[in-house]
Amino acid sequence: MRLRHAFIFAAVLTAQDPQRIVNADKEPHNWLTYARTYNAHRYSPLSQITTANVRRLVPVWSFQTSDVQGGMQCTPIVVDGVMYISTSWNNVYALDAATGRKLWRYGYEKPRNWATVYGNWNRGVAVAHGLVFFGTVDNHLLALDARTGREVWNVNVEDVSQCGCNITGAPLVVKDKVIVGTTAGDSAHRGYINAFDARSGRQVWRFWTIPGPGEPGNETWKGDSWKYGGGSSWMTGSYDPELNLVYWGVGNPAADFYGDSRQGNNLYTDSTVALDADTGKLKWYFQEVPHDVWDWDSAYENVLLDLPVRGQRRKLLLTVNKGGLVFVLDRTDGKFVAAWPVVENLNWVERVDEQGNLIGRNEPKPGVPATICPSIGGGRSWNHGAFHPKTGWFYTTGIEWCQTVTARAEEPKPGQAYFGGEFTLKPAVKGESGGHLGAYDPVTGKRQWVYRSKYPLLASQLATAGGLIFTGEAEGEFFALDAASGRKLWSFQTGSGHRGSPISYAIKGRQYIATPVGWGSALAGLLPQIWPEAEQFQSASSVFVFGLPE
Amino acid sequence: MWLLLAAAAIAQVNLEDSAAVARGGVIFANSCGVGYCHGKAGAAGRGPRLAGRKFDREYLIQVITTGSSNGNMPGFAKTYSAEDIRAVTAYILSLSGTGGASGEVGTASTPAGAGRDAFAAGRAVFEERCSVCHVFQGKGVEIGPDLTGQSQRRAEDIRRDILDPGARLSIDPVVVVTKSGERVAGVKKQENRELIRVYDTSSLPPVLRTIYKDQVQSVGRGSESPMPGNFGKVLTPQQLADLVAFLKGGP
Numbered sequence: 001m002r003l004r005h006a007f008i009f010a011a012v013l014t015a016q017d018p019q020r021i022v023n024a025d026k027e028p029h030n031w032l033t034y035a036r037t038y039n040a041h042r043y044s045p046l047s048q049i050t051t052a053n054v055r056r057l058v059p060v061w062s063f064q065t066s067d068v069q070g071g072m073q074c075t076p077i078v079v080d081g082v083m084y085i086s087t088s089w090n091n092v093y094a095l096d097a098a099t100g101r102k103l104w105r106y107g108y109e110k111p112r113n114w115a116t117v118y119g120n121w122n123r124g125v126a127v128a129h130g131l132v133f134f135g136t137v138d139n140h141l142l143a144l145d146a147r148t149g150r151e152v153w154n155v156n157v158e159d160v161s162q163c164g165c166n167i168t169g170a171p172l173v174v175k176d177k178v179i180v181g182t183t184a185g186d187s188a189h190r191g192y193i194n195a196f197d198a199r200s201g202r203q204v205w206r207f208w209t210i211p212g213p214g215e216p217g218n219e220t221w222k223g224d225s226w227k228y229g230g231g232s233s234w235m236t237g238s239y240d241p242e243l244n245l246v247y248w249g250v251g252n253p254a255a256d257f258y259g260d261s262r263q264g265n266n267l268y269t270d271s272t273v274a275l276d277a278d279t280g281k282l283k284w285y286f287q288e289v290p291h292d293v294w295d296w297d298s299a300y301e302n303v304l305l306d307l308p309v310r311g312q313r314r315k316l317l318l319t320v321n322k323g324g325l326v327f328v329l330d331r332t333d334g335k336f337v338a339a340w341p342v343v344e345n346l347n348w349v350e351r352v353d354e355q356g357n358l359i360g361r362n363e364p365k366p367g368v369p370a371t372i373c374p375s376i377g378g379g380r381s382w383n384h385g386a387f388h389p390k391t392g393w394f395y396t397t398g399i400e401w402c403q404t405v406t407a408r409a410e411e412p413k414p415g416q417a418y419f420g421g422e423f424t425l426k427p428a429v430k431g432e433s434g435g436h437l438g439a440y441d442p443v444t445g446k447r448q449w450v451y452r453s454k455y456p457l458l459a460s461q462l463a464t465a466g467g468l469i470f471t472g473e474a475e476g477e478f479f480a481l482d483a484a485s486g487r488k489l490w491s492f493q494t495g496s497g498h499r500g501s502p503i504s505y506a507i508k509g510r511q512y513i514a515t516p517v518g519w520g521s522a523l524a525g526l527l528p529q530i531w532p533e534a535e536q537f538q539s540a541s542s543v544f545v546f547g548l549p550e
Numbered sequence: 551m552w553l554l555l556a557a558a559a560i561a562q563v564n565l566e567d568s569a570a571v572a573r574g575g576v577i578f579a580n581s582c583g584v585g586y587c588h589g590k591a592g593a594a595g596r597g598p599r600l601a602g603r604k605f606d607r608e609y610l611i612q613v614i615t616t617g618s619s620n621g622n623m624p625g626f627a628k629t630y631s632a633e634d635i636r637a638v639t640a641y642i643l644s645l646s647g648t649g650g651a652s653g654e655v656g657t658a659s660t661p662a663g664a665g666r667d668a669f670a671a672g673r674a675v676f677e678e679r680c681s682v683c684h685v686f687q688g689k690g691v692e693i694g695p696d697l698t699g700q701s702q703r704r705a706e707d708i709r710r711d712i713l714d715p716g717a718r719l720s721i722d723p724v725v726v727v728t729k730s731g732e733r734v735a736g737v738k739k740q741e742n743r744e745l746i747r748v749y750d751t752s753s754l755p756p757v758l759r760t761i762y763k764d765q766v767q768s769v770g771r772g773s774e775s776p777m778p779g780n781f782g783k784v785l786t787p788q789q790l791a792d793l794v795a796f797l798k799g800g801p
Contacts, residue, residue, distance in 0.1 A: 069622060113617075115624030117585055119596060154758040159681050161689045186585045200750070201757035227674065256585075376585075410580065414677070415689075416629075422579055422590040522586030522596040529593050 018128040018173050018198075022241045029506035031078040034124060034170045035384065036503065038239040039304035042386035043463040044504035048511035049548060050466035054480050054490045057546045060512065061100030065541040067091055070121035071520020072541040075170060075460070075501040077127050083505075083514065084146075086122040087541050090136045094149060097514075098507045100545065104149035111138040116164045117417045118183040121521055123236070124170035124501075126178065129198045133178045135167020141180055141196060153201035157182065163189050164415035170236045174246060174277045177204055181233025185251035185269075185297065186419055188412035191231035193248050193273075195280055205280030209233055209250045209268050217267035225262035228412035230254030231269045235382055238302040240315075240331060245274045245283055247304070247317060247331065251297040255420025256376075257407035258293070258366060265290040270298045272319055272327075274334060284334035286356070288321050293363050293407065294348050295376050295419075296323035301384045303394065309337060309443055318387075318442050320396055323348060324379020327356070328443055340445025342380055342398035342438065345373035345428045364421070366407045375403035375425050377523050381456065384501060386463035387442065388483050394442040395469050395483070399435050399456040400428040401530060425529035433530055437461065437471060439486060449486035455531060458523060459498035462513070470513055472498025474527070474537060478515050478544065496540030499524065514545045567640065574641030577634055581626065582642075592645045597623060601645045610639045628688065672796025675789045682755035683777070687800055693737050693749050693756055694777060695720050700797040708794050712785075715777035723772030724748055728765050737776045741769075751776040 020027065024037045028045040035042050049057060063085075065072075070088035077084045083097040090108035095101065114120075114137060125134040131152060132144040138160040143152045160166060165184030172179045177195040185191065191209035196202065209231035211217035218226055230253050237248035253262060253269040270289035273282060288298045303318040317331035324343040329336060336356030350360025364370035378399060385396030407421040427433040435456035439448040455474040462470040463483060472478040478498060479491035500516030518540040527534035582588050585595070592600030614635050617625035626635065681690035686697045700708055710717060724738040726748055736751040744763060749756040778784075785793065 069620060110621060113624065114621060115617075117587055119586075120622060150762070151760045153760070155755050156682065156691050156758075157755055159690050162677055162681050201759070202750070202753040203755060414673075417581065417584040417587075419584045422583060424590045424593055525594055525596045525598075526586065526589070528599065529589065535594070535599065 018175055021128065021173065030080065031076065031503040031505050033077070033126065034075050034172065034236045035238070035301065038241065040238045040301045040384070041303065041389070041463070042384055042461060042501070043388060043465075045465045046504050046506055046511045047465040048506070049464065049468065049513065051468060051482050051489060053548060054466070054468060056548055057480070057490055057492070057513070058549055059492065060545045060547045062542055062544045063093070063095055063100045063102070065091065065093065068518060068539045068541045069520065070119050071497075071499045071524060071539055072516040072518025072543075073121045073123050073500045073521060074516050075124040076503050076514050076516065076543060077125055078503065078505040078514075079127050079146075081507050083543070084125050084127055084132055085516070085543055086125050086134050088119070088121040088520070090122055090134065092125060092132060092134060092144060092149065094132075094146070095543075097505060097512070100543075106144050106149040106151070108136060111160070114138060114160070116160055116166050116183075117186065118166050119168060119522060121168055123168055126171040126173045128173040129176075131198065133171045133173065133198070135169065135171060135180050137166050139163065139166045139182065141167065141171065141178065141201075143178075143198070143201060155196060155201050155203070157194060162415050163187070164417070165189055165232070169234050172236050172239065172246070173198060174239050177277070179237065179246060181235065181237075181248065183232050183234045185230040185232030185234065185299075186254055186256055186295070186417060187230065188228035188254060188414050188416055188418040190227055190229060191233055191250065193233045193275070193280070207273070207275055207280045207282065209273070211267065220264040220267045222261065222263040228254060228414065228418060229262060229266060229269065230256075230418070232297075232299065235299045235301065238304055239277065240304055243332065244277050245331070246277045247272060247274055247302040249297070249299040249302060249319060251299040252292050252295045254418040255410050255412070256293075256295040256418075257364060257405055257423075258409055258420025259291055259363075260366065261409065263291070266292070270296060270321075272298055272302060272317065272329065272334070274331070286327070286329050286334040286336065288325070288327050289323065289358065294323060294372060294405075296321055296348075298322075300380070300382055303385070303387055304331060305387065305442055307392070307443060316443070318394060320380050320385060322378040322380070324374050324398065325352065326396075326440075326445060338443055338445070340440070342396055342440070343374055343400055344430045345400045345402055346379060347371070347373045347429075364405050364407045366409060369404050369406045371402055371426065371429065372405050373402035373429060374399060375401045376405070376423050377401065377425070377456070377526055381458050381523055383458055383499070384460040386461040386469065388463040388469070390465070390467070391439065391483050392442075393439040393448055393483070395437065395439050395461045395463060397435055397437050397457040397461070397471075400431060401433050401456070402426045402429055425526055427530055435473075437469070437481070439483070451481055451486045451488070455527065455534065456523070458521075459515070460501035462502040462504060464504055470502050470515070472502070472515055472517070474498070474519065474524075474534065476517070478502075478517070492544075492546065494542075494544050496538050496542075497524065510547055510550070512545050512547045514543055517542045517544055570637045570640045571644045574637035574639065577630065577638045578641050581629065582638065592642065600642050604646050605643065607639060607643065610642055611635055614638060668792045668795040669799045671789075672792035672794070672799070675785065675793045676796055679781070679784065680793070683751070686797070693751070697797055698800060701800060703798070705794050705798060708797055709790065712790065712793065713782045715775040715779055719775055721776060723774060723776045725770050725772040726761055727767045728761060729767050730765070734759050734761065735772050735774075735776070749776070751778070754778070
């Protein structure tokens with residue numbers, strides 16, 4: 001008995017060590033952090049499931065939660081045989097990752113008088129220090145005991161009735177800190193990225209995504225517009241342990257479509273920021289879209305790549321902008337390297353020059369309806385792409401669609417929605433509306449192959465060492481493509497559309513592929529404006545896990 | 551009672567009253583059609599499509615006033631008057647094609663004028679520094695006292711409460727020492743046989759700590775105010791004056 005206790009104690013100590021995430025490649029059977037590794041590759045080195053045997057893949061277990069409103073958008077985390085998932089309304093589950101048996105459930109008290117225009121969904125938890133961290137619909141950050149699910153600490157980051165903001169993105173644990181962003185880029189709110197001490201919950205640093213008076217960059221905002229300029233940080237960042245830099249994407253400025261009241265470049269909206277992980281101090285930034293008037297976010301994943309550029313090996317950062325352009329930067333100093341499109345329907349800018357400047361901006365004029373492509377839903381949604389080190393290609397989705405947008409002046413009301421205009425989705429002007437998944441050279445953007453889908457693909461990609469790319473589509477099919485050719489090799493109908501992020505892990509030598517299942521979200525709700533039948537797509541909130549027959 | 555009055559008012563909505571429909575359209579564009587919610591002219595988004603559907607008027611006013619029963623949509627009773635809710639209901643009903651003006655409603659408003667406004671500046675200070683622990687007019691987190699209702703107090707008394715919170719304690723400070731030797735000081739939120747929950751106010755925003763009794767060494771009364779005593783250093787004299795003006799300027 002004493003020995004058994006000693007063993008458990010040792011296991012807990014190990015689970016407390018976030019250094020394991022730095023060395024995640026030493027334990028490919030786990031999925032320790034949001035993108036498995038800090039570099040956001042979403043790549044699993046597990047190779048039991050291959051292009052040769054994937055057609056024999058079968059479901060092993062599934063788990064149903066009852067939180068179907070808003071769909072299932074999380075990335076499961078797997079640590080030493082335990083899977084942690086979060087659902088909309090912030091219920092968190094720990095499951096036996098081999099069987100799907102529930103170990104514990106934490107039910108978050110549904111807030112009364114909840115009032116924000118942002119969703120009730122959640123994109124995942126972070127696990128380290130023996131704790132499970134997640135943000136909530138009403139802008140709290142919580143830590144639970146990973147063994148019992150009992151609450152340890154709970155911080156109300158900013159009162160939701162004041163900010164209109166909440167936390168939908170998964171936190172990122174870096175050493176002894178939990179780093180998390182917030183929504184409210186489409187509200188009269190000033191955004192921030194916060195770091196909290198993992199053990200005590202005490203705030204350690206805050207990076208304001210909009211500089212205050214006297215700080216460099218504040219002059220890029222006209223008058224008081226910096227107070228209400230949006231600049232959300234709603235996705236999860238990346239981390240380079242060697243440089244000790246955290247990379248985080250910042251969303252659009254508010255008001256989204258009307259820019260006259262915030263003349264200037266509006267730093268650091270639509271930027272990638274590199275922050276010192278210990279202090280939160282800005283090391284560099286690169287602004288993809290100065291003075292955005294289209295609601296393009298730069299909030300998506302920052303993929304860290306070490307690749308040759310014109311013969312010279314460089315430390316790169318690749319990020320997909322919501323406007324449909326991929327930007328490639330030098331992650332040591334933020335210098336522009338390249339930009340390339342993931343969609344054909346892209347008319348808000350003519351091109352990007354060799355310094356990374358936008359040339360030929362097509363800005364909607366206030367009061368005049370304009371056709372802008374892609375739509376506000378994005379040339380791609382937030383759902384993440386994947387990098388496969390064996391092909392050397394980046395795999396990402398794109399959406400072909402447009403919108404009619406009418407910008408108009410609006411007075412900011414603190415904490416309230418602040419769009420400065422209206423939009424209606426419109427079909428693509430080039431080719432057919434719909435989604436696609438492509439394989440791209442990460443630096444040149446040369447497309448190697450494309451897989452087309454009738455509806456936008458709104459789930460993340462998973463790349464595996466077996467030469468496969470896994471993802472799911474709107475009507476419930478979960479499928480595997482050959483990473484080299486794009487050929488579909490396997491599929492399974494899960495009964496509801498895909499909006500989350502699949503992962504891979506292994507227990508006792510058996511490789512598993514797990515995917516959240518459950519149609520929902522703002523974007524899913526917008527689809528009927530182009531595809532009326534999408535109004536009938538059924539929702540769900542579950543996890544499906546697949547493996548080869550034993 | 552308010553809801554009943556509002557419901558009575560809605561019975562008088564005249565779908566042919568194009569002025570009410572147009573005004574409702576402006577409100578809808580700003581609060582309901584925005585971004586990902588019900589979409590432009592109710593075309594659907596995160597919220598359901600409203601265009602081309604028939605709704606019961608009283609159902610609409612109830613949902614707009616109190617929010618949807620599934621909790622996905624907030625109520626707007628605090629945001630809009632009964633008159634405004636009547637107008638936006640008329641507008642939504644007009645989207646069904648059963649009457650009223652077209653769904654396309656032009657809207658325009660102008661940004662507020664600039665100029666120094668102590669009340670607004672004080673509100674910004676409150677929102678950045680104080681609302682993590684205090685409620686004012688229904689907004690903020692209720693850990694310390696609700697600060698609504700200061701208008702009759704003397705400015706110097708409010709200033710003293712901010713600068714020297716220990717001088718007039720209104721909440722008993724608590725100190726929990728855990729078996730691992732950690733000291734958590736602040737405001738008690740809850741205690742039962744199983745656990746104690748304490749707001750650690752040693753840094754802001756406060757951290758609500760849940761400590762199970764099997765981990766508790768001792769629970770005692772603290773000697774210092776749970777509110778940090780450093781606002782004399784954190785706030786500039788101008789910010790302090792603005793904050794006092796804000797607190798006195800409310801109801």
